[in-house]
Each structure stands twice: as C-alpha cells, then as structure tokens.
Amino acid sequence: MGLIEEHRMTRTVYLNGEYFLENEAKISIFDRGFLMADAVYEVTSVLDGKLIDFKGHADRLNRSLDELDMKNPIPYEELLTVHRELVRLNDIDEGLVYLQISRGAPSDRDFVYPNPDETDPTVVLFTQNKPGLANSPSAKKGLKIISIDDERWGRRDIKTVQLLYPSMGKMMAKKVGADDAWMVQDGYVTEGTSNNAYIIKNNKIVTRGLSNDILHGITRAAVLRFAKEAQMQVEERNFTLDEAYEADEAFITSASTFVMPVVEIDGNKIGHGLPGSNSSRLREIYLEESKKLAI
Ligand code: PMP
Numbered sequence: 001m002g003l004i005e006e007h008r009m010t011r012t013v014y015l016n017g018e019y020f021l022e023n024e025a026k027i028s029i030f031d032r033g034f035l036m037a038d039a040v041y042e043v044t045s046v047l048d049g050k051l052i053d054f055k056g057h058a059d060r061l062n063r064s065l066d067e068l069d070m071k072n073p074i075p076y077e078e079l080l081t082v083h084r085e086l087v088r089l090n091d092i093d094e095g096l097v098y099l100q101i102s103r104g105a106p107s108d109r110d111f112v113y114p115n116p117d118e119t120d121p122t123v124v125l126f127t128q129n130k131p132g133l134a135n136s137p138s139a140k141k142g143l144k145i146i147s148i149d150d151e152r153w154g155r156r157d158i159k160t161v162q163l164l165y166p167s168m169g170k171m172m173a174k175k176v177g178a179d180d181a182w183m184v185q186d187g188y189v190t191e192g193t194s195n196n197a198y199i200i201k202n203n204k205i206v207t208r209g210l211s212n213d214i215l216h217g218i219t220r221a222a223v224l225r226f227a228k229e230a231q232m233q234v235e236e237r238n239f240t241l242d243e244a245y246e247a248d249e250a251f252i253t254s255a256s257t258f259v260m261p262v263v264e265i266d267g268n269k270i271g272h273g274l275p276g277s278n279s280s281r282l283r284e285i286y287l288e289e290s291k292k293l294a295i
Helices: 003-010 032-036 054-067 076-089 137-141 164-175 218-229 241-245 277-293
Strands: 012-015 018-021 039-047 095-102 122-129 143-149 180-185 188-192 196-201 204-207 233-236 249-254 258-265
Touching (some): 032 095, 054 095, 054 218, 076 095, 076 122, 137 258, 218 233, 218 249, 218 277, 241 258, 249 277
Parallel strands (some): 143 180, 204 233
Antiparallel strands (some): 012 018, 012 122, 095 122, 188 196, 196 204, 196 249
C-alpha cells in the first residue's frame, strides 16, 4: 500500500463535534446534502502545516449560509480549532482541509426546509494530503483549457455542493486531452470549472467582475490585492474567448492551485505557449505572501 492510500484509509475526520476514523463516521441517508445538494462547502489549503487565507474562507462560508437561510452551527474560533486539529492529527504539511455544512437530516425527504429548531446541520471536515502542492509540475508546464457553455444555475456566488456540471466540464476536457474547461455565457468567459479565470494583455490583468455569475474566489481577492501592491494593472470586466485566444498570458486561481498558468485555450497557444512571466511572478508572490499570513 502506498503512503497516500494508507493516509486515506487511516484519516481522522470531523463530524458534528466529534473526531472519527474516516470509515467510522456515518451520516443519515435523509441528509439534505446527499438528497438535494442542500449544503455549502469550503476548501482551505495548507502549506508548511498552516492554513492559507482561513479568515477569507470562514467569512465566505458565513455568507453562503446566510444566503441559504442556514444558521452557522460552528463559531469562528471553534472552526479554526477543528481545522488545526485535523491538520495536526493527520500530519498534513501540504494539502487541503475540506469543510461541508448541510441543512441536516430531517426524518423524511421533503422539498420544504426542516424546522431549524428540530433539525441540526451536518458539519463534516476532512483533510487531503497533497505533498508537493506548492511545487506542482503543472505550474511549470501550464494548463490546456477548452471552452464549454456555462450551464450552471444562477447563484454561483453561493458555494454549494451542486458540482455536477463542473464535474461534467472536467470530464469533457479530459476526453479531449485537456486539463480543464472555462465556461462561457452570452459570449463572455465566466470562470473555470473550479477556479477563476484571467487573461493578461499588454501587462494588464483582466478578470470578470464580481456578481452572482461567478464564485467570489478567496484566492482571486488575494491575488488581485498582491498584483495591485506590485504595481500591476488590474481590470475587472467581462472578456471574450477571442480576447483570450489573443492574450499574452492566461491563468487561473483557486485555493488548491494558487495561481496556475494557462498555455492553450481551444487549441490556440497563448503567447509563446509557455507559462507567462507575469503569471509565474504572480504565483511566486502569492505563495510567498500568503505563507507569511498563514495561521
Ligand atoms: N470558481 C469556482 C466555480 C470554484 O469552484 C472555485 C473553487 N472552489 C473558485 C472559483 C476559486 O475559489 P477559491 O479561490 O476561493 O478557491
């Protein structure tokens, strides 16, 4: 058995206030996360055993819960303690902490929300060990992207576990030998299947502005802040695929990939077909600065 499999089998996970071995944590078949994707989630990366951008993720979690009329069952300090405890128990140096809160398990299936006084939310956290996350070979090679129609629902600003379409998008990419897909709505790129999308033209970084059309990426917020601090120009506006094909550089951001260069979109080489210098620099700045701020 390889190290990773062994880790997977012996992971300690968190469920509703208790720690369990992963195969001993059980939830109800009536859980609304399972039946209706009535759940929200967050993914926080771990570098050098510390949490990257924890506060950003905790704040967005609160916002997602608010938008769905769910109460947050776990206060900030306790959430931080559970994250840290899982990192410690599972000996994570580089990896991810996944958190999910569902509306819980009422006694039967029903479209109507259960009374929150009678049904507690289900809170689940687990770690994913990813040695080499920061030093990923993909960052040196760059990603190949295809474009697909954005066929998701209209509240992409809420981080729900309705991930079937993004999952289909990744499979469409995989089928044609690409790494990921960017989604397009009314002629404009919205975002990647699990990341925010950017192009760079004449040294200006262009990315779609915030609205209900995209997830408000925590990495996006940090990267745009660091870019401005490094005197790079940033423009938040819609961009088309044609603009992307003609861009000097392109990249994506997410908690699990940080800043990841894109070198090909729909078979068109971006710039010289290698990770661009601005994208690579942004990746370095992001990793350096966010490690300094990690808790
Ligand atoms: N957009 C989508 C659709 C995503 O799923 C994600 C990551 N979950 C992101 C953007 C990036 O967000 P973050 O930087 O907070 O990971």
